[in-house]
Amino acid sequence: MHGPVAEVLQFIDLTTYNILFLFIVGFIGGLVSGFIGSGGAFVLTPGMMSLGVPGTVAVASNMCHKFPKALVGAIKRYKYGQVDIKLGLIMGIFAEIGVQVGIMIQQYILKVYGQAGSNLYVSFIFVLVLVIVGGYVMRDAVQMKNATGITPSSPALAKRLQQIEIWPMLTFKTAGLRISMWFLVPVALATGMLAATIAVGGFIGVPGLMYIIGATSIVASASELVIAFVMGLGGTLIWAYYGTVDIRLVMIILAGSLFGVQLGAIGTTYVKEYMIKYVMATIMLIVAVSRFFAIPKYLNELQVTALADSSVALMTQISFYVMCFALLTGATIILVNLFKARSQEKAAVPAPAGG
Amino acid sequence: MEPKKMEKIQEHIPAETTSADLGVQVKKISYILVVTRNGHMSEPVMEYAVNVADRLQYNIIAAHINTLPFYRDGGRRSGLFASAMQESALLFREKAEARGVQVKHIGDAGKIGNVVKRLCSSEKRIEFIVIDQGIRKEEVVSQSPVPVFSVIYTEKKAGLRNKATHYKSVEKGAIRMSITSKKRHLRNCFTFGILTAAVYAAVFLNQELVMAYFTKGGIYALLPVAVVFMVSYAHGNFTSSFWSALGIEGSKSTTTKPADIRKKATDVPVVKKDVRPRAEVNV
Known part of the structure; x- marks a missing residue:
């Protein structure tokens, strides 16, 4: 099957504008990924498509850039002692299964409701998940920020789940928790399914790790990179099997995103716990708004509504720009906090002892 | 004797x-x-x-x-x-x-x-x-x-530089180490920079050939994956040492949060350094 697909696909010519655009989006996406464990991918796919890259190539190339980025980020954050490899790998394997399930659901919807129905489903999931989870994370971040004194060790739900002993129990040393595999698997599956649907599994994976499994936001976002690596590698092999990966696009995005991911990982060592949640929630909520603007287009296609074409086109454009805005906002918060914390640390600890 | x-x-x-x-x-x-x-x-x-x-x-x-x-x-x-x-x-x-x-x-x-x-x-x-x-x-x-x-004690007392003798060797080591690590970062930056450039040049100078084979699918799927791994090794190390060489590195006190240090720094007035000789216990 892979032969004919490749022949039909069109690979774009690279112009300076294209290269610059991909490099910058890559950098910002990488920065966010390094910091919150995922993200950036949701802008890249529509971004590439706006450059004229066919949908499948955009998705495949995005996937192919995701796993090396996650790998580099995970290695960097492992050096800071934030990654629970075992947690990441187990989650990653089940997330991979989740991806396959997600694809099957997608295909079923595509068959029954057609392309527009599928798009509507994706956007609907997008808005639903992002608003609910994003809202919850934001509430938690604000509470943590306002709370004086010692922050609670782990959320109530996670604590309760950790006490339930059902074989097989898994112990995660870096994350410092012990939980039954039966609670881990649903989170992993959901992560994979979301990744298959909206390309960013981390929006479920990281909050899931924090609130259901009970990892700290630092460990959760760092281990999410391992999950993203496993999922990305699996996905890439499948896409590459069909010859849809444009290695040039991948390499240009990687050129920028590896700079970003390093910086994002460095950023996590400076900020407080709630900051990761805060950045994540901010991005999720803004992206939810963006997807909301995309819905009328699909409703129109399904002939549920009859809006004027021009206004639908405008909304689609707004949707894309709002998404870029989400990423930029996240990146700005990260950078500002990183450099602020750095200068403050320098001021507080002027020189090594005895100097 | x-x-x-x-x-x-x-x-x-x-x-x-x-x-x-x-x-x-x-x-x-x-x-x-x-x-x-x-x-x-x-x-x-x-x-x-x-x-x-x-x-x-x-x-x-x-x-x-x-x-x-x-x-x-x-x-x-x-x-x-x-x-x-x-x-x-x-x-x-x-x-x-x-x-x-x-x-x-x-x-x-x-x-x-x-x-x-x-x-x-x-x-x-x-x-x-x-x-x-x-x-x-x-x-x-x-x-x-x-x-x-x-x-x-500080060596000023012994008529030398004002450095705590006890920490002298340690500090020298630390300074030397920071110098060497900076050098190392620059060297790594250079080495991996060249390696990255080589990988990119190899791919982009042979675009047609690369695209022809890399999109063939099937077993050729391993080609893009292999290249991407190479990129993540070379470029990953390059970017890492790039930021390090610029002096942007992870917080040295990840255990003590910067905010706590900030708090301490503002709460506690700056104490004049005690240069009197002092004992250290054998524990």
Whole structure:
């Protein structure tokens, strides 16, 4: 099957504008990924498509850039002692299964409701998940920020789940928790399914790790990179099997995103716990708004509504720009906090002892 | 040189009237044993011992231990050691007399640990030991029945630069290390930069060929994956050392959050650095 697909696909010519655009989006996406464990991918796919890259190539190339980025980020954050490899790998394997399930659901919807129905489903999931989870994370971040004194060790739900002993129990040393595999698997599956649907599994994976499994936001976002690596590698092999990966696009995005991911990982060592949640929630909520603007287009296609074409086109454009805005906002918060914390640390600890 | 030739010098400085205050005879006076293996005992150590002895109303036993009595130089070293010891003893006595502390001076030879052990059993009521620079604490601690302290002081006192001697070597190492690590980052940056450039050049200069094979699918799927792994190795290391070379690295205090440091820095007023010689316990 892979032969004919490749022949039909069109690979774009690279112009300076294209290269610059991909490099910058890559950098910002990488920065966010390094910091919150995922993200950036949701802008890249529509971004590439706006450059004229066919949908499948955009998705495949995005996937192919995701796993090396996650790998580099995970290695960097492992050096800071934030990654629970075992947690990441187990989650990653089940997330991979989740991806396959997600694809099957997608295909079923595509068959029954057609392309527009599928798009509507994706956007609907997008808005639903992002608003609910994003809202919850934001509430938690604000509470943590306002709370004086010692922050609670782990959320109530996670604590309760950790006490339930059902074989097989898994112990995660870096994350410092012990939980039954039966609670881990649903989170992993959901992560994979979301990744298959909206390309960013981390929006479920990281909050899931924090609130259901009970990892700290630092460990959760760092281990999410391992999950993203496993999922990305699996996905890439499948896409590459069909010859849809444009290695040039991948390499240009990687050129920028590896700079970003390093910086994002460095950023996590400076900020407080709630900051990761805060950045994540901010991005999720803004992206939810963006997807909301995309819905009328699909409703129109399904002939549920009859809006004027021009206004639908405008909304689609707004949707894309709002998404870029989400990423930029996240990146700005990260950078500002990183450099602020750095200068403050320098001021507080002027020189090594005895100097 | 035979050990016999190393004469034991014992000098008792008569107690001044101050110690016989109110006519009450102080029956049991405790001692601080100050040990050096150098000809000249360092002054901060002397000062520290005198200070503490004055406060605790102890007396001092100053021991100069020649650790190389059989050094093959025709007795030159031992001679120098003995004369330096005399000078040093005189200085110590002066310092002590000014504070009304008695100093008993002993010259001995042998291994530090053995001599200390011997002195602790022969001289009564040694409460603790203060060791000079150049003596390994472990050597004394292993033989000593009483606590052992080393003295940290700034070299300004010894007429040199204002650096804490105790940390001197460590700090030098730290500085040297930061210099070498910066160099290393730059070198890595350069090496991996070239490697990255090579990978990118190889792909982009042969675009047609690459695209033809890489999109063939099937087993050729391994090609893009392999290239991407190469990129993540080369470019990943490059970007890592790039930020490091620019001085942007992870927080050094990930355990202590920056906010806490900030808080401490604002809460606690800046304390003037204490440059007085101070003891360090043998734990």
